[in-house]
């Protein structure tokens with residue numbers, strides 16, 4: 001495998017690096033009202049440098065970067081300690097779905113606003129009784145004049161406390177479970193929507209419940225065909241589990257910080273764990289480079305999901321053991337790493353997918 | 364357990380069921396429920412003989428109470444006060460013992476700073492106490508249990524045990540990620556200190572054994588809560604506890620908790636206490652992490668108690684030395 005970069009990519013890398021070096025600054029937590037707006041402003045700044053969505057077509061604010069260049073961008077981004085992406089669920093989950101299933105009108109209307117964070121999107125799939133078993137969801141969309149009326153309850157919707165719009169799955173019938181679902185977009189401030197923020201284990205409202213009471217959605221906000229929502233959603237799930245949401249850059253940067261930490265607090269008893277975590281980050285990088293020609297999607301994305309989420313836990317636990325206490329700088333990342341094996345489909349569900357759909361083990 | 368010990372366990376459990384409210388306790392300025400502490404001391408959970416005003420309970424009874432307090436994560440001065448009482452009982456002269464133990468038996472919060480202590484002692488000839496060898500202490504003690512609240516403050520410099528008057532020093536509550544455990548930093552600057560006894564490593568072993576008992580209680584309860592939840596949470600038309608992937612993990616955790624309990628109960632000397640601390644730390648941490656994973660999204664919320672168990676597991680692992688520290692110490696025995 002040739003991991004050397006071509007001239008264009010090297011030039012791009014240099015541009016990204018120098019831009020980040022002059023612009024990155026620490027922001028408050030994006031799970032607070034002020035912090036959220038700081039992150040929105042940061043996204044706008046990225047967008048004005050055409051760095052918010054590098055892999056997208058130019059007409060929507062991107063620069064048609066190759067997957068390799070995107071990986072390089074991510075490495076630079078995380079190495080610079082740049083802020084978390086408040087727009088991530090729109091950019092990494094909804095946008096690929098619109099590229100695959102949306103209409104030209106939807107792409108033109110939604111994507112540029114997403115790229116500038118004028119609209120920040122939340123994912124509204126899970127429900128209180130439908131977590132791992134997403135296909136059991138009960139919220140409905142009922143036909144009405146010119147569109148649909150949404151009813152029901154969504155939960156654990158990341159950043160919905162402050163976001164503008166949401167993409168969700170609703171039961172339109174006919175048929176049960178994954179049949180008869182439709183993928184719809186709605187406004188979080190529309191009439192009939194109430195959002196109840198939920199405090200996470202750090203005390204900040206990182207996600208929210210969404211109550212929907214006859215919320216009107218116009219026909220042009222249906223993504224894909226009516227009744228085809230499961231298939232449309234599963235294309236997004238592949239992105240969420242796969243490498244787009246959690247690129248190797250994030251873990252390479254964390255592994256680098258861990259090694260630095262070890263240099264300052266050497267503890268032979270922890271040396272192997274530090275090196276294992278570092279190897280894990282390298283392995284994830286090589287895995288994604290290996291997959292450049294066919295990025296992991298579908299069942300293969302489950303392999304990536306299990307790998308990155310468990311690596312993240314190991315990295316942070318090792319750091320905390322080195323430090324002996326939950327020191328700032330690692331604390332928030334550590335608490336958040338706990339959720340990695342749960343969100344984007346729990347690792348138990350990913351293992352079921354790997355066992356049944358890749359290994360072909362009997363159900 | 365003897366019938367008396369079972370009765371004690373039931374009494375403590377009943378009391379905590381009725382009165383323990385962790386969330387309310389950590390919101391109070393001192394971080395624990397004072398009425399509850401008074402009721403606990405009435406039941407007789409401190410290892411103080413009757414001759415010193417105690418209930419005559421021994422470490423066996425204290426362990427039982429600590430395990431119960433661990434289950435509910437109840438913030439309580441018991442761990443700190445029990446360690447201080449034990450140190451007084453085993454390592455100090457009779458002239459100090461009686462006076463201090465009597466106060467502890469009445470519920471005065473006591474603590475002994477011994478683990479993260481960096482102090483130097485300067486002998487003082489002119490100290491007013493005529494009968495006692497006395498010194499001045501300089502330095503600081505960190506991660507002192509109830510260190511900002513204790514009315515009776517003992518400090519060990521690794522050689523002697525000193526009684527220090529809290530009025531002669533400055534101290535501050537140092538919140539950690541585990542809000543259910545009160546820790547403080549104590550600063551000593553030319554603080555008059557009464558030399559009340561000799562440090563003995565046996566005090567450390569007692570502290571490790573006591574903490575292990577608390578960890579076992581918390582681990583056991585975290586597992587029970589997880590088992591209960593997976594019996595009632597339905598996905599794919601079945602209770603999630605019926606999935607073998609989860610069943611086997613909970614079965615493994617049960618094995619871990621039971622063996623941890625044996626390790627904690629057996630802790631009575633240098634090796635077994637270190638083994639208990641390492642084993643119970645890892646067991647509790649494993650159970651707490653699985654508690655989070657097996658609950659799914661709800662465990663990531665502030666409202667759910669899973670994060671309290673998880674944070675306690677993390678804090679307890681570090682308290683009185685991390686597993687690595689004790690493993691390093693144990694290696695010496697393995698080579699013999």
Ligand SMILES: Cc1cc2nc3c(=O)[nH]c(=O)nc-3n(C[C@H](O)[C@H](O)[C@H](O)COP(=O)(O)OP(=O)(O)OC[C@H]3O[C@@H](n4cnc5c(N)ncnc54)[C@H](O)[C@@H]3O)c2cc1C
Nearest residue numbers: 123125126131132156157158339343346348656657659660
């Ligand atoms: C930080 C965070 C952010 C999130 N953000 C969003 C968001 O933005 N939008 C959104 O829609 N959702 C979001 N979620 C929800 C997430 O997708 C769900 O929490 C997840 O799918 C699990 O569902 P659940 O919480 O209902 O747990 P459950 O499904 O009840 O699972 C509980 C346990 O049972 C196990 N289990 C369930 N079924 C099986 C099985 N068949 N075999 C073996 N084990 C099984 C699970 O693996 C888990 O360990 C978020 C969650 C978290 C923690």
